[in-house]
Amino acid sequence: MANKVLVFIEQRNGVIKKASLEAAKSGSDLADKIGTVSEAVLIGSDVDNAGLLGGYGIKKVVHFKNSELGNYSSSAYADLFAEYANESGADYFIFSNTSMGKDLAPKIAVKLDAGIIVDAVNLDIDGENIIAARPVYAGKAILNVKINSAKKIFTLRPNVFAAGEASDSIAEVEIREVNSPNLSTKVIDIKKSEGKLDVAEADVIVSGGRGLKGPEHFNLIEDLADALGAAVGASRAVVDAGWRSHGEQVGQTGKTVSPTLYIACGISGAIQHLAGMRSSKYIVAINKDKEAPIFQVADYGIAGDVFEILPALTEEIKKIKG
Amino acid sequence: MKIAVCVSHVPDTASKISVGSDGKTIDPNGVTFIVNPYDEFAIEEALKFKESKGEGEVVVISVGPDANKETLRKALAMGADSGVLLKDDNYRDSMSVAKALAVQIKEMDARLVFFGKQSVDYDNSIVGQLTAELLGYNCISVVVDLKIEGDKITAEREIEGGREVVETSFPVVITTQKGLNEPRYASLKGIMAAKKKTIEEKPAAENINLIEVVQMKKPAAKQPGKIIGTDSSAVPELVRLLKEEAKVI
Ligand SMILES: Cc1cc2nc3c(=O)[nH]c(=O)nc-3n(C[C@H](O)[C@H](O)[C@H](O)COP(=O)(O)OP(=O)(O)OC[C@H]3O[C@@H](n4cnc5c(N)ncnc54)[C@H](O)[C@@H]3O)c2cc1C
Ligand SMILES: Nc1ncnc2c1ncn2[C@@H]1O[C@H](COP(=O)(O)O)[C@@H](O)[C@H]1O
Numbered sequence: 001m002a003n004k005v006l007v008f009i010e011q012r013n014g015v016i017k018k019a020s021l022e023a024a025k026s027g028s029d030l031a032d033k034i035g036t037v038s039e040a041v042l043i044g045s046d047v048d049n050a051g052l053l054g055g056y057g058i059k060k061v062v063h064f065k066n067s068e069l070g071n072y073s074s075s076a077y078a079d080l081f082a083e084y085a086n087e088s089g090a091d092y093f094i095f096s097n098t099s100m101g102k103d104l105a106p107k108i109a110v111k112l113d114a115g116i117i118v119d120a121v122n123l124d125i126d127g128e129n130i131i132a133a134r135p136v137y138a139g140k141a142i143l144n145v146k147i148n149s150a151k152k153i154f155t156l157r158p159n160v161f162a163a164g165e166a167s168d169s170i171a172e173v174e175i176r177e178v179n180s181p182n183l184s185t186k187v188i189d190i191k192k193s194e195g196k197l198d199v200a201e202a203d204v205i206v207s208g209g210r211g212l213k214g215p216e217h218f219n220l221i222e223d224l225a226d227a228l229g230a231a232v233g234a235s236r237a238v239v240d241a242g243w244r245s246h247g248e249q250v251g252q253t254g255k256t257v258s259p260t261l262y263i264a265c266g267i268s269g270a271i272q273h274l275a276g277m278r279s280s281k282y283i284v285a286i287n288k289d290k291e292a293p294i295f296q297v298a299d300y301g302i303a304g305d306v307f308e309i310l311p312a313l314t315e316e317i318k319k320i321k322g
Numbered sequence: 323m324k325i326a327v328c329v330s331h332v333p334d335t336a337s338k339i340s341v342g343s344d345g346k347t348i349d350p351n352g353v354t355f356i357v358n359p360y361d362e363f364a365i366e367e368a369l370k371f372k373e374s375k376g377e378g379e380v381v382v383i384s385v386g387p388d389a390n391k392e393t394l395r396k397a398l399a400m401g402a403d404s405g406v407l408l409k410d411d412n413y414r415d416s417m418s419v420a421k422a423l424a425v426q427i428k429e430m431d432a433r434l435v436f437f438g439k440q441s442v443d444y445d446n447s448i449v450g451q452l453t454a455e456l457l458g459y460n461c462i463s464v465v466v467d468l469k470i471e472g473d474k475i476t477a478e479r480e481i482e483g484g485r486e487v488v489e490t491s492f493p494v495v496i497t498t499q500k501g502l503n504e505p506r507y508a509s510l511k512g513i514m515a516a517k518k519k520t521i522e523e524k525p526a527a528e529n530i531n532l533i534e535v536v537q538m539k540k541p542a543a544k545q546p547g548k549i550i551g552t553d554s555s556a557v558p559e560l561v562r563l564l565k566e567e568a569k570v571i
Contacts, residue, residue, distance in 0.1 A: 071486070072486065074461060074462075075460070078455070098482060099464060099479070099480065099481040099482055100481070102447050102448070102451075102463070102464075103451060103461075103463045103464075103479075105448070106416075106448040106451035106452045106455065107451055107452075107454075107455045107461070109417065109448075109452065109455075110417075110452055110455035110456055111455065114532075115415070115417070115532030115533050116416070116417070116448065116452075116532075116533075117533060118446055118447065118448055119445065119446075119447075131536055135445070135541070136443065136444045136445055136538075137333065137339045137348065137442075137443060137444075137445075138335055138442065138445070139541060140338075140339040140540075140541075141339050141341060141348065141538050141539065141540060141541070142538070142539050142540070142541050143444070143535060143537075143538050144535070144536040144537040144538075144539070145533055145534065145535055145536060146533070146534050146536055147532060147533055147534075148531075148532055148533070148534050149532040184460055184490060184491070185460045185461065185462065185488060185489070185490040186488065186489055186490075187486045187487065187488050187489075188476075188487050188488070188489050189486075189487040190481075190484055190485070190486055190487070191478070191484050191485045191487065192483060192484040193483060193484045193485070197483075198482045198483035198484075200482040200483075201482050201483065204570070204571075228571065246466075246500065246501050247480070247483075247484075252335060252442065252445075253359070253500050260570050261564070261568070261570040261571070271335065271336065272335055278541075278544075281568075281570070282564070282568045282570050283547070284560065284564070285547075290549060290552075295546060295547070295549065296544070296546050297544055297546075298546070298547045299547040299548075299568065300547050300548055300550055300560055300563055300564070300568075301547055301548070301549045301550065302549070302550055302551055302552065302553075302556045302557075302560060303549050303551075303552045304551065304552045304553045304554070304556070305553070308553060308554050309553070309554050309556075309557060311554075312554035312557045313554075313557050313560070313561070316557050316558060316561045317561065317571065320561065320565065320571070321571075
C-alpha cells in the first residue's frame with residue numbers, strides 16, 4: 001500500500017473553507033486510486049463540524065488546537081503540519097492554492113524535502129505517477145509536470161476541482177491541544193475590505209472595465225452583482241485609474257479566479273486580464289466592439305452597449321430570481 | 323547592513339509565447355525579456371529602507387544564464403549597489419533556485435531579503451517562501467504595506483476579502499505585491515552609474531530538480547462562443563441560455 005495522503009484544511013473564524021472541501025475530495029479520490037487512505041490536518045481554535053470532512057472521504061482529522069491559533073501563523077502552522085506529516089508517514093500532501101495555502105505549502109516542502117507543484121488545475125493519476133497540469137506564462141501555455149521525490153506536494157486552484165455532494169460518513173476527529181505554539185510570525189489583526197464578497201472566493205463575478213466610462217457608472221455593475229449574489233471585479237485599467245480598489249482586480253497582477261460564471265462588461269480581454277479568469281466555467285462578455293478579444297474566450301456574448309444592456313439584464317435576473 | 327533583493331528575468335507579459343522544439347520550454351526567439359514586474363516593488367522597497375536608515379548596501383541576486391545580467395543592470399540603474407549572478411544555463415525548478423539563493427544570502431549574511439511575490443514566467447509564487455525556510459528566516463508573503471521599527475516588523479499581506487496584519491522580527495524574507503510602493507524609474511545618472519557597479523559572477527549551487535516537466539503545450543483553444551445579439555433585445559435569450567443550457571443561474 002502506498003503511503004497516506006494528507007490534506008491541509010484551512011479554517012477562518014472556525015469555519016472550514018470551501019476550497020478545503022475541494023482539496024479533501026481530491027485528496028481522497030487520489031488515495032482511492034493509489035490504494036491508500038486520506039487524512040487531514042486542521043489547525044485553529046474552535047472549529048465547527050470537522051467530522052463532516054468524512055463526507056468528502058477523509059478518514060481521520062487531526063485538529064491542532066490552541067486559542068492563539070485561530071488566526072494564521074506561518075511559523076506555528078508549518079511546525080504543526082510537519083509534525084503530523086512525519087508522524088503519519090504520508091507521502092502525498094494536498095493544499096488549496098489560496099493565500100494561506102500558497103504561503104504555507106512551500107515551507108512544508110522544505111521541512112519534508114518534498115517536491116512541490118502549485119496551482120494545479122488537473123491531476124492525472126497514472127499508477128503511482130501523478131501528472132499535474134498547470135497554466136504558465138499567464139495562461140498562454142500549459143505545463144504537464146510530475147514530481148520525482150518520494151514526498152509530493154500539490155496545491156490546487158480553488159473552484160476547479162469539484163467537492164461534490166458530501167456523503168454522510170463522519171471522520172474520526174482527534175484533538176491535540178498545543179501548549180506553546182511557535183508564534184515567531186503571527187497575524188495580529190485582519191482588515192476586511194469594504195467590498196461584500198471577494199472575487200477570489202465568489203461563485204459568480206460581474207467585472208467592469210474602461211467601457212464603463214467612469215467610477216460613477218459602476219452602480220450598473222453593482223446592481224447586477226447584487227441581483228446575482230455575485231462579487232464585483234475590475235480590470236487593471238479601472239483600478240489604475242482609481243475607479244475601483246486593487247482588491248477587486250482580476251488578472252495577472254490581480255487575482256486569479258475560476259467562478260462558475262464570469263460576466264465581463266466593457267472589458268477588452270487583454271492577455272493579462274484573461275490570465276486571471278480564463279479558467280472560469282462560463283464566461284459572458286458584453287462589449288460594443290465585436291472584435292474585442294474577450295469574445296474569443298466567452299461562451300456567450302452581446303456585442304452592444306453596457307449602458308443599455310446592463311440595466312435590462314439586471315431587470316431580467318431580478319424577474320427570475322423573484 | 324546588507325539587504326538582498328532576488329530578481330528574475332522574464333518574458334514581457336505582452337510577448338507571444340510558443341512552445342520550443344524540446345516540447346518542454348518556450349521558444350525564446352523574438353521574446354523580449356524584462357525585469358520581473360513584481361521584483362521592481364522589491365527593489366524599490368529595499369532602496370527606500372536603505373535611504374530611511376542612511377546606510378546599508380543593496381545587493382541584487384539572480385539565478386540563471388548570462389542574459390539575467392540585463393535585469394541586474396537595470397536594478398543597479400535604479401540604485402542598487404552591486405549584483406551577483408549565480409550562473410546556470412539549465413532549467414531549474416523553484417526549490418533548486420531557492421537553494422542557490424539561500425547559499426548566497428547566507429554567505430553575505432543579509433538579514434533583510436526582498437523577493438517579488440511571483441515570477442510572471444511560471445507564476446509559481448513560492449521561491450521567496452522556500453528560500454526563507456531553507457535559511458530558517460521568518461517570512462511574510464504578498465506584502466502591500468511594510469513597517470520596520472527597530473527589530474519589529476509589521477506587514478500587511480493581501481488575503482481573500484482583505485488583509486492580514488502580520489508581526490515578526492529579523493531575519494526576514496518579504497515578498498512584495500503591487501500596491502506596496504511606486505517603483506522609481508532609472509535616471510540617466512543612474513544608468514551611467516550602473517555601468518561602473520560590479521556584477522559578481524559565480525556558479526550557482528548544484529542543480530537538483532525534484533520537478534520534471536513532461537510536456538508544455540498551448541491551452542486547448544476554446545470554441546469562441548455565440549454572439550447572441552447587439553442590444554438589449556438579446557437579454558432574455560442570454561438569461562435563458564444561462565439558465566437552461568449552462569445551468570448557472
Ligand atoms: C505586466 C502587466 C500586468 C497586467 N495585469 C493586468 C491585470 O491583472 N488585470 C487586467 O485587467 N489588466 C492587466 N494589465 C493591463 C491590460 O494589458 C489591459 O490594459 C487592461 O486589462 C485593459 O482594461 P480594460 O479592458 O478595462 O480597458 P480597455 O482595453 O480600454 O477596454 C475597454 C473595452 O470597453 C469597450 N467599450 C467601450 N465603451 C463601451 C460601451 N459603452 N459598452 C460596451 N463596451 C464598451 C471597448 O470596446 C473596449 O474593448 C496588465 C498589463 C501589464 C503590462
Ligand atoms: N532565477 C531567479 N533568480 C533570482 N530570483 C528569483 C528567480 N526566480 C524567482 N526569483 C524570485 O522569487 C520570486 C517568486 O518567484 P516564483 O516563485 O518563481 O514565482 C520572484 O519574484 C523573484 O523575486
